[in-house]
Amino acid sequence: MALTRAALKKLGIEEDAVEAIIQMHAETVDALKGKVTALQGELDPLKESSGEIGKLREKLDTLQSALEESKSSYDTLKSDFDSYKSETSARETRQAKEKAYRELLRSVGIKGEKRLDAISRLADLDALELAEDGTLKNADQLKADAKSDWGEFITTSEQHGADTKTPPAGGGSAMTKADIAAIKDPSARRAAIAANLELFDAKAAQSSAEKGD
DSSP: OOOOHHHHHHTTOOHHHHHHHHHHHHHHHHHHHHHHHHHHHHHHHHHHHHHHHHHHHHHHHHHHHHHHHHHHHHHHHHHHHHHHHHHHHHHHHHHHHHHHHHHHHHHTTBOOHHHHHHHHHHSOGGGOOBOTTSSBTTHHHHHHHHHHHSGGGBOSSOOOOOSOOOOOTTOSSOOOHHHHHTOOSHHHHHHHHHHTGGGGOHHHHHHHHHHHO
16 A cells, blocks of 8 residues: 555544655655665766776777787797798708718819719718818718729829710610619619719709700
8 A cells, every 4th residue: 555645544644643654755755766866876887887898808809819810820920930940951051061072072082063963962961960160070081981982983183984874784775863773783883873974963954854845
């Protein structure tokens, strides 16, 4: 039942008391309305603040996503760059070893670029070690090995080799690299290389390939 004058009168309450009760009720309602208004005033800024926090969170999530993408791109680029550096370093080291080995071969009397090309192609360059001055370590042993393995190529004066070429094991046309590689006897294999140096000359091979095209 609502608190009204009529309801109070039905309860047998006198007119003066009814007015007093109504007045107190009104004051109570007004006080409650004031509290509601105050609480609403406190709540509105919180709502606005909550909205700003949501926007900031969205921006943070966006930046975090961009950061992760950038990190992934950086990691990929770094990996590619490290691989490039490693490959470049390995290539430069091999070139330095080949250059030093060719100089060592020249020092024991092996002349001619074709001969040096052929021997360098067959040598295990990766197994060689470079000293700080760019020469090869264990140079004396390497020279002794070169004299032993490639004695046929050592010249003391300008010489011209025979014009004939070592034929393949089964006879017939000039030998191929595969034929030479199949020769098991080291001396025979070196002799075959010496007689077919043009097979180990990169320029000659390229010219031959271009003619074939």
